[in-house]
Amino acid sequence: MTELYPWLLPQFQQMLALVDNEQLAHALVLSGPAGIGKASMADALAAALLCKNRQPTGACGQCKSCLLRQAGNHADLLILHTETQHIGVDAIRQLNNFTQGTAQQHGSRVVLIPVAETMTEAAANALLKTLEEPPAGCFIILITNQYPQLSATIRSRCQRWQLTAGSTPDLTDWLNRQSQKSAPAFLLEYCQGAPLKALRLLVDDTAASLEQALTTLEAYFSGELELTSVVKQLDQNPELSGLLGFYIRQRLIRPLAFLRQQAVLTAYQRWCRDATRIIGQNSALALTGLLTELKSLLQHPEAKWKS
Known part of the structure; x- marks a missing residue:
């Protein structure tokens, strides 16, 4: 059996029940934030679909089909990798040819499409016919962090599984056990509820630096810390954009009225846009400008609305 993270087990059991009743859709999208375990879920589902001796918990891990898959030699499993930043039409043609073939192990055929949102328009169009008329016993599993970026036609032909990670207290306990460190209260919210991302930040001590940076920002906006000190501490932080957002x-x-919220967000979004083109000392100047503008918006919002 492919081992799953505990927060994925309830949804995986739902999938297995559909498989057992031959009701699982032939085209699925596994979506959710980065670090929630989508690849793990896709691997476990593929293993269960290919297994010749499926158990109530998933693949048996011992049959010939499972052994072939574990060795990376299963002829009925296609994982669509690409050497470019996008999934092009040639890769989808390979997929279409695979789905039209005969299962070598006389069971299901499974296709995994990681980073599915990177399909080009031509690739998405090439995939449509297979999604509309899937060959019997063939399952196509798309994996994405950015579900809205999939074309509407692809989304309409796939069953969506939005993966979730359960309650914050349970996840915090899991993080603490895995890392032997105490997870800061903000961490899971910062990671959009994605435990694997949170664990990475906790293990490499990024979480601790984020906590310090949030304290620094709080001190600046409450008037307890000078701007120059804040900029010195935050500039060049690799997580700065996400941290500020x-x-x-x-x-x-959160406590502000709608118009004040929009003014603050507009200033931040403008800084994000410009930050991609700013390097060196200019990045510190840009950060200084943003923090100054934000503080001004909070203290004198009316003038900014009218300008």
């Missing part, structure tokens, strides 16, 4: 949305604008 999180602080603004979760801590800074």
Whole structure:
């Protein structure tokens, strides 16, 4: 059996029940934030579909089909990899040819499409016919962090499984056990509820630096810390864009009226757009400008609305 993270087990059991009743859709999308375990779920489902001796918990892990899959030699499993940043039409043609073939192990055929949102328009169009008329016993599993970026026609032909990670207290306990560290209260919210991303940030001590940075921002906006000190501490932080976005949305604008929220978000979005083109000392100047503007918006919002 392919081992699953505990928060994925309830949805996986639902999938297995559909498989046993021959009701699982032939085209599925596994969606959710990065770090929630979508690849693990896709692997476990593929293993269960290919297994010749499926158990109530999933693939047996011992039959010939399972052994072939574990060795990376299963002829009825296609994982669509690409050497470019996009999935092109040639890769989809390979997929279509695979689905039209005969199952070598006389069972199901399974296709996994990681990063499915990177399909080009031509590739998505080439996939449509197979999704509309899937060959018997063939399952296509798309995996994406960005479900809205899939074309509407692809979304309409696939059953969506939005993966979730359960309750925050349970996940916090899991993080603490896995890392032997105490997870900061904000971490799961910062990671959009994705435990694997949170675990990575906790293990490499990024979580601790994020916590310090949030404290620094809080001190600046409460008037307890000078701007130059804040910029010195935050500039060049690799998580700066996400950190600022999180602080603004979760801590800074929640108490504000709608117009004030929009003004603050517009300033942040403009900084994000410009930050991709700013390097060196100019990045510190840009951060100084953003923090100054945000503080001004909070103190004198009316002038900004009218400008």
